[in-house]
Amino acid sequence: MTTGWATPALNARELYRFFRTGDDETLALRGVSLTVARGETVAVVGPSGSGKSTLLACLAGLDEPAGGSVEVAGERISHRPEAVRARIRAHRIGVLLQSRNLLPHLDVRGNIRLARRAWRHSGFRPSADELLDRVGLGERGRATPAQLSGGELARAGLAVALANHPDVLLADEPTGELDGYTEEQVLELLRDHAAQGAGLLIVTHSAEVVAIADRVVTIRDGEVAA
Numbered sequence: 448m449t450t451g452w453a454t455p456a457l458n459a460r461e462l463y464r465f466f467r468t469g470d471d472e473t474l475a476l477r478g479v480s481l482t483v484a485r486g487e488t489v490a491v492v493g494p495s496g497s498g499k500s501t502l503l504a505c506l507a508g509l510d511e512p513a514g515g516s517v518e519v520a521g522e523r524i525s526h527r528p529e530a531v532r533a534r535i536r537a538h539r540i541g542v543l544l545q546s547r548n549l550l551p552h553l554d555v556r557g558n559i560r561l562a563r564r565a566w567r568h569s570g571f572r573p574s575a576d577e578l579l580d581r582v583g584l585g586e587r588g589r590a591t592p593a594q595l596s597g598g599e600l601a602r603a604g605l606a607v608a609l610a611n612h613p614d615v616l617l618a619d620e621p622t623g624e625l626d627g628y629t630e631e632q633v634l635e636l637l638r639d640h641a642a643q644g645a646g647l648l649i650v651t652h653s654a655e656v657v658a659i660a661d662r663v664v665t666i667r668d669g670e671v672a673a
């Protein structure tokens with residue numbers, strides 16, 4: 448993490464995103480603005496189809512909003528060439544989209560090593576094995592994603608998301624497949640990371656996640672509900 452605490456970890460302004468399928472047009476995001484401060488945990492909730500995944504993809508630079516802007520630690524990621532978005536993502540963002548942040552042909556340790564290469568923080572950099580231990584997967588480093596259970600996949604994904612020490616961590620249902628005890632452990636790791644100055648945004652339906660959030664943002668029909 449490279450900028451001061453005064454700069455928000457994440458600052459999204461007036462995001463719009465349309466989808467066109469044949470003659471149908473869906474306005475998935477209709478002017479969403481939100482800020483996540485450093486050290487803050489924000490839970491994003493809302494009914495199915497309200498635009499939460501679309502929002503997360505735009506915040507991560509995986510999708511381009513039609514209008515509006517996204518800044519990560521003061522650096523604009525929206526409306527930049529794909530290679531620039533990928534660089535900012537590698538250095539500044541941890542993305543936890545169910546199992547989708549794991550490359551299938553690499554084992555878990557290889558996935559962590561790859562993400563860890565983008566570390567630019569001046570503090571102590573944990574090894575891939577330390578990250579595996581931290582998420583309780585010390586024995587599973589040589590497994591490929593296809594060989595992991597749902598809960599193990601979620602924890603491996605978390606190790607990868609934390610491996611670059613991101614300014615902002617964006618998570619989609621990070622505890623969806625976990626038992627109560629593991630959910631508690633994962634939430635503790637996420638909170639630890641926020642305490643070091645990262646902004647945490649978690650899309651969730653879990654009451655436990657909502658309970659640990661500093662703030663809850665509700666999305667309804669592509670808008671932030673009052």
Ligand SMILES: Nc1ncnc2c1ncn2[C@@H]1O[C@H](COP(=O)(O)OP(=O)(O)OP(=O)(O)O)[C@@H](O)[C@H]1O
Nearest residue numbers: 466467468473475494495496497498499500501502
């Ligand atoms: N690639 C796409 N093409 C067309 N429409 C899409 C596409 N992606 C999302 N949508 C539509 O945009 C709206 C928002 O979808 P989104 O997946 O962001 O909602 P969500 O809140 O994440 O839902 P859930 O909680 O069920 O995951 C929905 O009406 C959805 O059908």
